[in-house]
Amino acid sequence: MTEQQIRFDDGASYERMMGAWSRLAGDVFLDWLKPGSGLRWVDVGCGNGAFSELVVQRCAPAVLQGVDPSEAQLNYARTRPGARTADFQLGDAMALPFPNDSFDVAVMALVIFFVPDPAKGVAEMARVVRPGGEVAAYVWDIIGGKGAAAPIESEMRAMGLTPPRPPSFEASRIEALRELWSDAGLDAIETREIVVQRTFNDFDDFWTTTLLIPTLGPTFASMPPKDAELLKTRVRSRLPTDAAGRITYEARANAVKGRMPE
Numbered sequence: 675m676t677e678q679q680i681r682f683d684d685g686a687s688y689e690r691m692m693g694a695w696s697r698l699a700g701d702v703f704l705d706w707l708k709p710g711s712g713l714r715w716v717d718v719g720c721g722n723g724a725f726s727e728l729v730v731q732r733c734a735p736a737v738l739q740g741v742d743p744s745e746a747q748l749n750y751a752r753t754r755p756g757a758r759t760a761d762f763q764l765g766d767a768m769a770l771p772f773p774n775d776s777f778d779v780a781v782m783a784l785v786i787f788f789v790p791d792p793a794k795g796v797a798e799m800a801r802v803v804r805p806g807g808e809v810a811a812y813v814w815d816i817i818g819g820k821g822a823a824a825p826i827e828s829e830m831r832a833m834g835l836t837p838p839r840p841p842s843f844e845a846s847r848i849e850a851l852r853e854l855w856s857d858a859g860l861d862a863i864e865t866r867e868i869v870v871q872r873t874f875n876d877f878d879d880f881w882t883t884t885l886l887i888p889t890l891g892p893t894f895a896s897m898p899p900k901d902a903e904l905l906k907t908r909v910r911s912r913l914p915t916d917a918a919g920r921i922t923y924e925a926r927a928n929a930v931k932g933r934m935p936e
Contacts, residue, residue: 686750688722691886695822696724696784698870699927703783703812704732706866707931712736713778717760718767718799719785723751726760729781739772741765768794775804782811784927786851787840796858803934809860810931812868813846820926822872823887829908830893833901838889851930860932868927876919877910 711734717726720740729738738760742748748762765771767782767789780799782789789795799809814821816839819828823837830837844850848865855863874880885891894902913921 686722687886688747689724689750690883692784692822693722693724694872695870695925697728698872699812699868699925700725700728700783701732702868702870703810703927703929704728706868706929707779707808707810709733709779709808714776715739715779715781716741716770716772716777716799716802718770718780718782718795719788720748720751720762720783721785722747723754723757723760723762725781725783726751726762727754727757730759731756735759737761737777739763739777741767741770743767768798770798770802772802774801776802778804778807780807780809782813784813786811786813786854787816787842787844787846789845790841792842792845792854793857796854800858800860800934805934805936807934808931809855809858809934810929811851812927812929813851815848815867815926815928816840816843816846818847818926820924822925823884823890824925825909825912825923826884826890826894826905829905829912830890832908833905835893835897835905837893840889846928848928848930851928855930855932858932859935861935863930863932865928865930868929869924870927871922871924873920873922877913877915877921880913880921880923881906881909 714737715735717740720726720742726740740762751762780803786792827837
């Protein structure tokens with residue numbers, strides 16, 4: 675399976691492709707974390723601010739810092755009406771631009787398998803969280819075949835194609851997340867699965883939205899027309915529609931949380 679560095683540099687496309695998924699999973703994730711209000715948060719790999727906005731709306735943070743390597747994504751995040759109190763800046767998940775003990779909560783939402791060295795990323799989150807604070811993440815279960823792009827990826831593989839995977843896709847396993855949190859010295863570690871459903875207006879809505887994912891679009895565009903049409907037919911056949919032609923697809927994320935030792 676091909677692995678590559680994957681970047682998201684179009685905030686509007688990301689919003690259509692992943693914003694809704696991020697909020698669906700993020701709501702369940704925040705219900706599980708049960709954070710208080712007035713806390714200091716850092717959203718590592720905040721992208722276009724979809725999860726950051728959810729934190730602002732639901733958790734009333736005293737501080738929310740969003741960090742991402744894409745200025746284009748950050749520019750989109752800064753336009754979100756619901757995230758006006760957040761501060762967004764360029765940064766590397768493996769070298770966060772904050773002093774030790776700066777935050778009460780550090781999160782990664784659908785990000786950790788894009789970090790080239792996940793252990794460094796978790797260690798950095800732990801470094802910038804105060805004693806007793808929380809470090810948490812959720813990520814699509816792509817190895818389990820339940821990510822947001824699974825219907826297309828599965829049919830690509832069945833046809834002998836190799837859609838690229840994120841550079842650290844192994845970190846999406848729930849056992850790997852637990853090990854990363856343990857190795858970072860976190861206590862009270864818990865994991866869980868998050869299952870969410872998203873409804874698309876019709877097959878074309880699902881298809882064009884999901885192909886915005888950088889691991890899929892270029893691969894599909896490079897296929898011979900006959901193979902491209904076959905792939906589309908195969909995916910369509912595995913996604914039943916309701917009476918109105920809508921498609922409801924279920925995806926699963928793995929989540930982990932732990933506390934910094936007092």
